[in-house]
Amino acid sequence: MSSVNQVYPVIWQSDASGNAPDRVLLIDQTRLPNEYAFVEISRCDDMARAIKTMIVRGAPAIGVAAAYGMYLGARELDETERDRFLAGLEGVAETLRQTRPTAVNLFWATERMLKVARQTLGSVDYLKQALLETAKQINADDIQTCQAIGGHGLSVLPTSPEKLRLLTHCNAGALATAGYGTALGVVRSAWQAERLERLYADETRPRLQGAKLTAWECVQEGIPVTVITDSMAAHCMKQGMIDAVVVGADRIAANGDAANKIGTYSVALIAKAHNVPFFVAAPLSTIDFSIADGSQIPIEERDPEEVCQVGDTILCPPGVDYYNPAFDVTPASLITAIVTEFGAFVPSQIQTELQSRKIV
Structure with a gap:
């Protein structure tokens, strides 16, 4: 087993080449400690499944993963009209909420992402980008929060x-x-x-x-x-x-x-x-x-x-x-x-x- 010094269980990965969609990498915690491996997530349903099956676990990590899941679900929505897009995003949030009922960070993260979408003015594409930036911020903030704790x-x-x-x-x-x-x-x-x-x-x-x-x-x-x-x-x-x-x-x-x-x-x-x-x-x-x-x-x-x-x-x-x-x-x-x-x-x-x- 290879040694790992710094552990980041949820990683956003952009593909600069354009050959593959931007995606989330999750450490597959179901394989530890015998195997240190990542799962690639590029769809909201796959993120929901990863949360449900405990590939990613722990309330704060679930919250971060759900935030990215919200963006992935938003990316899959074809709606260009704002109200229809927001309605679709509510459905994405509900899919994620059904995965782990006790971890409140999951609900906190999905609600924060919904709030950003509701309050952001501009095109649907602009809303989607705002959701991605918010998910990244939730990710970065959590590391600082834990260090303070x-x-x-x-x-x-x-x-x-x-x-x-x-x-x-x-x-x-x-x-x-x-x-x-x-x-x-x-x-x-x-x-x-x-x-x-x-x-x-x-x-x-x-x-x-x-x-x-x-x-x-x-x-x-x-x-x-x-x-x-x-x-x-x-x-x-x-x-x-x-x-x-x-x-x-x-x-x-x-x-x-x-x-x-x-x-x-x-x-x-x-x-x-x-x-x-x-x-x-x-x-x-x-x-x-x-x-x-x-x-x-x-x-x-x-x-x-x-x-x-x-x-x-x-x-x-x-x-x-x-x-x-x-x-x-x-x-x-x-x-x-x-x-x-x-x-x-x-x-x-x-x-x-x-x-x-x-x-x-």
Whole structure:
């Protein structure tokens, strides 16, 4: 396997020769860690399929991919009359929205692209170009956002010990964003500041994002990483092996309740029981102020095969039933702070604080 230093999971590629259409390159995360390969996407339906099948995953990365998907869908529309074009674009947005219901960045990105189209004056061709430029800006902004999250997260990590041992669940790294990462961005910042001793990565059943993706990213950069099974977190905390937990989020309610990969709630409960600080790192676009609390967050349920099968190996006997929610919701009361690009906030005060600063 070739070594990769800088990871960008969503890349816009223009063909100057004109021999092929401009397209999006996605790192195929379903092939990692065994194969580092890209998938070329030049149609909106293919982008929707890539999001649905988790070729691209992680709320911020899904948002970036959806933004490009909006442009690709716009490019496919033959309408030259403005109102008809905008109606067609609404249909494109709906196709993308149907892919992953929990990741709010998907809805944020499609709405931003629709808003640009509605507010841009000029020909339909000019609107299409404005959509492409907006998608590129969303991509670039996300990298800067994650770097800011990393810095703010570093500032609120425990000051003792000098070298920290952190635990994360799922993948909230460069692969889950446009680059750098949210939770793993905090880890990267700690590593660069020489404050990280080791990262412990839950394997994250049933899709194994921690074992496959988080561990892979750390290996690329030489960050010390130890993979543990999800059921080992309590033992590790009891043994004093974990100084803090840092996870990402796919949607955060106005009161600070946070939805993240299934199993995160369990880690938060364990952290509370062992007085280990528990941080959620996510951009402002992940906060859904339209919902009051986590009970209103839609939870995606996925194919039972993810539970009963790993690769070609069947784990369970025929005839059993399966339950496979992809996410759970961690109550705000279990979260030490939510780290955004604008700083770290006590969950219950995040809406008030952001409003007082005129950020939202």
